[in-house]
Amino acid sequence: MSATAVKASAKTRSKPNGRVLVVDDEHAICWAIERSLTEKGYQVDVAASAEEGLAKAAKEPPQIIFLDVRLPGEDGLSALSKFKSLESTTPVIIMTAFGDLKTAVAAVGQGASDYLTKPFDLRDVTEACTKNIGHYTGHRRESENSTEHQQTLVGKSAAMQVVFRQIAFFAFSDMSVLITGETGTGKEVVASAIVANSSRHEQPYLAVAPVAMNPELIESELFGHARGAFTGAEVERAGLFETAQGGTVLLDEIGELPLSLQAKLLRVLEQGEYSRVGESVTRKCDVRVLAATNCDLESAVAVGAFREDLFHRLNGLQIHLPPLRERPEDILLLCEHFLAPHGMRASELMSDELIGELAKRPWPGNVRELKNAVCQAAVWAGKRRFQLADFPESSAARSSTSVAEAVVTWARDYMNTHPDTTDLLAAFQNAVEPGLFEFAIKHAAGNRANAAEILGIHRGTLRARLKAHDS
Known part of the structure; x- marks a missing residue:
């Protein structure tokens, strides 16, 4: 060289x-x-x-x-x-x-x-x-920011900083957003914040949970119907997507949407069009779709309970809300937020020890449960400093207690009707297993292998027990 x-x-x-x-x-x-x-x-x-x-x-x-x-x-x-x-x-x-x-x-x-x-x-x-x-x-x-929506999202934890950053960027897009998280984490609040900071903030925003609708009328509620489309349809009616034209729709609990309607929703997302029930006319639709769920949609896709193409279309952008138990450093900030409308300051009324005790709780109801607990404590405390006794017992602890009490009540009633029984345990298992198995299978989106893993038993055992209960 x-x-x-x-x-x-x-x-x-x-x-x-x-x-x-x-x-x-x-x-x-x-x-x-x-x-x-x-x-x-x-x-x-x-x-x-x-x-x-x-x-x-x-x-x-x-x-x-x-x-x-x-x-x-x-x-x-x-x-x-x-x-x-x-x-x-x-x-x-x-x-x-x-x-x-x-x-x-x-x-x-x-x-x-x-x-x-x-x-x-x-x-x-x-x-x-x-x-x-x-x-x-x-x-x-x-953008014209909505202070009202911004103030409802509170947190200094790293997990919430990620959420804030995602909302800020996703608000300026027209892509669909899938919002996931446990019950009570604030999925609807996140959706509202996205809308409030988007270019569609002055247009209609409609939030619905299709699972709460009459199963026979869900399609009509979402897409509208023509006159005479079914018994009782005496006049034509615009559906959700037509009413929200130019704006945004939040479909809550999207994992529960019937398979028969998932294809129609996919058509809205991919082609921007739909047809009313009982009508062959194709209508154009300009609506941004946000979806929320506390279900594992990937597992639902794996067992055929949710369309894979719809999942990928909805999951273009995703925001996952962490459960409260994973961000205990936000407890004090949240308490401040909940007490502020009442002219109270958590930092003055709640000791570090009390905040520490609250941070140890599992909070299965997440932020919603914390809000209810703080507001109840404020009533009991009056003008004095809060004490742990002012807060309701953890819902997880109450649940454990209520289950134990229910078992005792069941056993007492069974013994009253079967005083000479020698198979109390077997009778109890026969009474509770069917419901427990049904819950586990539904939670696993129909996958019995996953349901068995949740239950902590071999899938062969689950299969045998289900067969025994069916016989």
């Missing part, structure tokens, strides 16, 4: 991957990012204020900007538009230690290309650079 070739090769190796500007008044953050990215071949410049950062960006435009929200002088969110005005295609990554839905939506709405919540892994910074430098076609997204 010639000397010229060697020099050219060395020059190529020393060429930086891109220029990065970090705007943060925390010296440790700037130092860590600068060191990490420099090792990866980036040229890094830092600024301790928005004003300093704007001056540096104007003098030598960076290819990506990491911008903190809380800064001395002008804050990061108000400065964001100024950075974008210098070069609209430069990706700006917002950083904050005080993340909430309002901040996330505001950042994305003003053109931020990503959102990092402190403390973050430095690998996230490197990934942001790799993903955004040279690939970002930035544009400002306008």
Whole structure:
């Protein structure tokens, strides 16, 4: 290799991957990012204020900007538009230690290309650079945020920060969103927040649970019907999708939608069209569909209880809400939120020990159960500080107690009618097993192997017990 070739090769190796500007008044953050990215071949410049950062960006435009929200002088969110005005295609990554839905939506709405919540892994910074430098076609997204909806979602946990970030980005899309999570985690609240921050926020928003409808009329409720389509259809009627034209629909408990209607819903999602019951005319539909479920749809797909093509169409974007037991650090914030309308502050009325005890509870009813418990405690406590005794017993504990009491009552009644019995245990098993097996099989979406695993027995044992009960 010639000397010229060697020099050219060395020059190529020393060429930086891109220029990065970090705007943060925390010296440790700037130092860590600068060191990490420099090792990866980036040229890094830092600024301790928005004003300093704007001056540096104007003098030598960076290819990506990491911008903190809380800064001395002008804050990061108000400065964001100024950075974008210098070069609209430069990706700006917002950083904050005080993340909430309002901040996330505001950042994305003003053109931020990503959102990092402190403390973050430095690998996230490197990934942001790799993903955004040279690939970002930035544009400002306008939205009129609904404070009412934003305030209903509360949390500082890492899991909830992910949810806030997803809502902020998904709100500006027209793709379907599948919202999953246990009962009481706030799936409807998330759907409302998506709608409130979307371009369709002034259009109709209808939330329904088809499973709660009359099974014989679900198709008519969703898609409408023509006059005379069935007995009692004396006049034509518009369905849910026609009423929500131009807006958004939330289909709650989507996992319970009958298979016969899943194909029709798929047609709406893929082709934007449908037909009323008893009518051959094809109607156009412009509706964004959000769906929510506490079921495992993948398992339902595996056993044929849910269409695979519909699942993939709904699952284009997914938000999973964590159960409350997995984010105990949000307990105090949630209590503050629930007590605020009553002019009360949880931080003043609830000790650290009490919050710790509440954080240990399993909360099977999740946020909804916590809200009811806090409001009940507020009534019992009056104006004094809350005590654990003011809170209702955990629903999980109540459930255990009620089951034990029910068993004792059943046994007592059985002995009264069978005083000479010598097979009480067998009689009890025969009484409870059919219902328990039915529940496990339904929970496993019809998969008996999975149901047996849930029950903790071999599937051959389950098969034999089911056969015995049927005989």
